[in-house]
Amino acid sequence: MHLHRRRFCIAASVGASLLSHRAWSQGARGWPHKPIHFVTPYPPAGLSDQITRFAAERIAKALGQSIIVDNKPGAGATLGTEYAARAAPDGYTFLVAPTAAVAIAPWLRQVNFSAQDFIPVAKLACGYGLITGRKNEAFDDYRKFVAAAKAAPGKYTFASNGVGTIVHLTGVLLHKQAGIDVLHVPYKGSMESMMDLLGGRIDIMYDPVTLPRVKSGDLVGLATSSAERHPEIPDVPTLAELGFNLDTRSWFGIFAPKGTPAEIVARMEEEAGKALRAPDVRQQLLMASMYPDFEGPTAFATRVRKDSAFFKALIFREGIKAD
Known part of the structure; x- marks a missing residue:
């Protein structure tokens, strides 16, 4: 009797797991069926806001669903970043942020998130310093x-x-x-x-x-600070031309809360890549002093890990502390 009951419980548990996985898969296939939120942890009008709105407009058209940009500035970009990290991993909240929010902020102050709370989805662009x-x-x-x-x-x-x-x-x-x-x-x-x-x-x-x-x-x-002169201001020299060497590792990317279904991450990556390959994108980003520089989840995750280690060492070495 006990053995029979135990087998029944195991079968029920496995069945529930399969149903849950099937429900997630069906939800991912039906995604998106409501507006998506792109959170940027900075105020309007800055570079992070510009790249977020640029990506939202392009990707929304491809998905056939509206994307709402949520500006959530404060505490050195940590408020908005934590908000996104704690969002439900259902494919309806993403973080669009630069290097500082994910790879730098956790080394400056006590925060309730880390880079491990996110899935790097796609690197979108880099900036001409x-x-x-x-x-x-x-x-x-x-x-x-x-x-x-x-x-x-x-x-x-x-x-x-x-x-x-x-x-x-x-x-x-x-x-x-x-x-x-x-x-x-x-x-x-x-x-x-x-x-x-x-x-x-x-x-x-x-x-x-x-x-x-x-x-x-x-x-x-x-x-x-880029390797070449900025195409919009060709008379301005590079730092290298003036005898200086700098690697700022500056990028903007899309992140999903940890646990977001892989199918949704893959679709968002796909649409982000398509958006950046459009023929007019380079010129549009150039007006914001950026250029398209796409990376998918694997390459972007590696970059985030390396840059996080780089800035951790720099911040500790220089004794930089948040105010």
Whole structure:
């Protein structure tokens, strides 16, 4: 009698598991049947918001379902990132974020998430790094800025969109390499810092969001950190041309909460890849100082692990702490 009951329980358990798996598979095949949310942990108008909306528009058309962009800034991008990590893994919430949110933030402060809470779905784009200064300064390229900063330690300021962001760490790496003392002024978002740069309240930025203002002549491009000169501002030299070496590992990608069905991850990867291969994409991203650089889940996961280890070592070595 006991043996019979035990066999019945095992059979029931296996049957329930198969039914659950079948339900997930059927749900994945019917996905999406309601709006999807793309969470970006930064405020509107910055680069993260721009790439999120770009991806949402393209992928929504392919899926035949609307994608809602949720801006959830705060606490150095950790609030929105944690929100996405804790979302139901049902294929209706994804995180679209840069290097800083996933590979950097967990090493700066106590957070309730880690990179292991996400499935890397697709790397979308990388940024042309841009170093920008105010008009009418004594320096019009980065080498001259370094000379000015050496002559007046602590005089100059640089802005970022938060402690531990890629913009902040770019400054840390370059200042250490150049041997200069420049005061860091963190902001909540890129647009706020750019307005203060335009207003003369700070001296320099390491953020490509300034590209339109450089093109208009309102700000001065001091250097780009990409391997080649920026196609939109070909007169601005690269850091390498000026004698500096930098690897900022700056990217934007889509992440799913851990446990999201593999079929849904694969479909989102597929549509993201198709969107980035469209003929007009490169030119559109270029206007935001980015370029398409697609990677699927396996390659992107490897990148996230390596970059996380790189920034962990940098942050601990430099003693960088969140405010």
